[in-house]
Amino acid sequence: xxxxxxxxxxxxxxxxxxxxxxxxxxxxxxxxxxxxxxxxxxxxxxxxxxxxxxxxxxxxxxxxxxxxxxxxxxxxxxxxxxxxxxxxxxxxxxxxxxxxxxxxxxxxxxxxxxxxxxxxxxxxxxxxxxxxxxxxxxxxxxxxxxxxxxxxxxxxxxxxxxxxxxxxxxxxxxxxxxxx
Amino acid sequence: xxxxxxxxxxxxxxxxxxxxxxxxxxxxxxxxxxxxxxxxxxxxxxxxxxxxxxxxxxxxxxxxxxxxxxxxxxxxxxxxxxxxxxxxxxxxxxxxxxxxxxxxxxxxxxxxxxxxxxxxxxxxxxxxxxxxxxxxxxxxxxxxxxxxxxxxxxxxxxxxxxxxxxxxxxxxxxxxxxxxxxxxxxxxxxxxxxxxxxxxxxxxxxxxxxxxxxxxxxxxxxxxxxxxxxxxxxxxxxxxxxxxxxxxxxxxxxxxxxxxxxxxxxxxx
Numbered sequence: 001x002x003x004x005x006x007x008x009x010x011x012x013x014x015x016x017x018x019x020x021x022x023x024x025x026x027x028x029x030x031x032x033x034x035x036x037x038x039x040x041x042x043x044x045x046x047x048x049x050x051x052x053x054x055x056x057x058x059x060x061x062x063x064x065x066x067x068x069x070x071x072x073x074x075x076x077x078x079x080x081x082x083x084x085x086x087x088x089x090x091x092x093x094x095x096x097x098x099x100x101x102x103x104x105x106x107x108x109x110x111x112x113x114x115x116x117x118x119x120x121x122x123x124x125x126x127x128x129x130x131x132x133x134x135x136x137x138x139x140x141x142x143x144x145x146x147x148x149x150x151x152x153x154x155x156x157x158x159x160x161x162x163x164x165x166x167x168x169x170x171x172x173x174x175x176x177x178x179x180x
Numbered sequence: 181x182x183x184x185x186x187x188x189x190x191x192x193x194x195x196x197x198x199x200x201x202x203x204x205x206x207x208x209x210x211x212x213x214x215x216x217x218x219x220x221x222x223x224x225x226x227x228x229x230x231x232x233x234x235x236x237x238x239x240x241x242x243x244x245x246x247x248x249x250x251x252x253x254x255x256x257x258x259x260x261x262x263x264x265x266x267x268x269x270x271x272x273x274x275x276x277x278x279x280x281x282x283x284x285x286x287x288x289x290x291x292x293x294x295x296x297x298x299x300x301x302x303x304x305x306x307x308x309x310x311x312x313x314x315x316x317x318x319x320x321x322x323x324x325x326x327x328x329x330x331x332x333x334x335x336x337x338x339x340x341x342x343x344x345x346x347x348x349x350x351x352x353x354x355x356x357x358x359x360x361x362x363x364x365x366x367x368x369x370x371x372x373x374x375x376x377x378x379x380x381x382x383x384x385x386x387x388x389x390x391x392x393x394x395x396x397x398x399x400x401x402x403x404x405x406x407x408x409x410x411x412x413x414x415x416x417x418x419x420x421x422x423x424x425x426x427x428x429x430x431x432x433x434x435x436x437x438x439x440x441x442x443x444x445x446x447x448x449x
Contacts, residue, residue: 024223027299028230030439034299056192064199068212069223069298071313071341071348075200082192143301 019065035146327407
């Protein structure tokens with residue numbers, strides 16, 4: 001029990017630190033570095049390499065921090081992270097069932113796009129001023145493209161690191177011998 | 181396994197609902213304020229690190245010494261512009277007061293320094309221009325509509341939302357950030373400035389009869405009750421003047437780089 005509490009405490013500290021980093025440090029960087037969606041990358045990474053429970057707890061902490069510090073309606077990031085994680089988990093269980101490099105790339109890119117779409121939709125629905133619909137805005141597509149690129153890059157780096165550490169990961173390429 | 185996973189989702193949804201409810205009724209406010217205040221200095225530290233990275237990233241793109249010189253001269257020009265503008269205002273005010281011996285008015289404004297802790301994401305800003313978040317709020321006397329200046333005294337925006345220990349401000353280049361302004365020309369043209377795509381400032385609907393020139397300084401007119409008169413907004417860099425139209429438009433360039441702000445001053449009336 002104490003081990004569990006200790007693990008959760010470490011998770012809270014790490015996720016909180018990442019949330020502060022995302023909110024303050026990354027937002028101050030020049031473009032395209034400010035488009036790194038560090039929290040989403042870490043959440044998908046946690047879901048992919050660890051388990052749904054850990055990812056869900058991380059999402060709760062990260063969403064709470066972002067909702068606390070930002071000026072959007074409270075609960076926006078909590079809801080978005082939950083939906084993205086739930087969707088990612090469904091994809092991993094039903095579509096991309098092997099934990100391979102390609103599945104990580106696909107899930108990182110897909111969920112990043114889905115996250116941006118969800119956030120933009122909720123902002124558009126709940127914003128007081130009705131600006132131009134986000135799908136017609138260049139900034140939305142540019143931000144999404146940059147975030148997807150960063151997600152792909154981080155997927156490559158994280159997968160390489162994880163392969164060194166864990167044997168649970170499938171190889172990069174399909175084994176030709178198994179196809180014959 | 182499935183039941184366990186469903187339980188997990190249910191627990192998460194319950195916690196989510198509880199957090200939103202508690203926040204809505206205000207029961208979470210003391211905890212939120214404590215957390216925000218405790219981590220405010222860390223936020224500002226992270227932001228300034230990121231900003232210094234931005235400054236060095238920009239310097240590497242061109243010749244270092246020239247950039248440093250340009251930066252230094254730009255700051256000097258901004259300071260001199262403010263001083264010159266204030267001197268002109270004082271001269272005109274002095275002349276007016278001399279002719280109106282019964283007129284007495286004093287403006288007492290307080291200034292609160294604040295650090296920038298975050299910049300809104302482009303998704304959140306919906307392409308209107310990125311707003312910034314500072315680490316002072318209601319508890320420090322801030323309120324919606326108050327003007328915010330840079331270190332050089334040039335107005336860079338106004339407060340649009342405020343919490344207990346933080347505030348969000350729109351930059352003058354953000355669409356929707358309107359300021360009551362006056363051009364320092366012969367006719368003292370009055371108008372409203374608005375941001376344009378996060379890059380420049382526009383003043384539209386200037387009557388054709390008004391004589392506006394490139395280089396004219398634009399200041400706050402003081403017609404809004406919370407932003408004092410005389411704060412420099414920028415200078416006119418372009419005028420769109422079609423003879424067959426009723427109005428003319430002016431494009432105004434801010435005198436400070438709004439991407440490199442780390443410390444700002446809130447003017448509290």
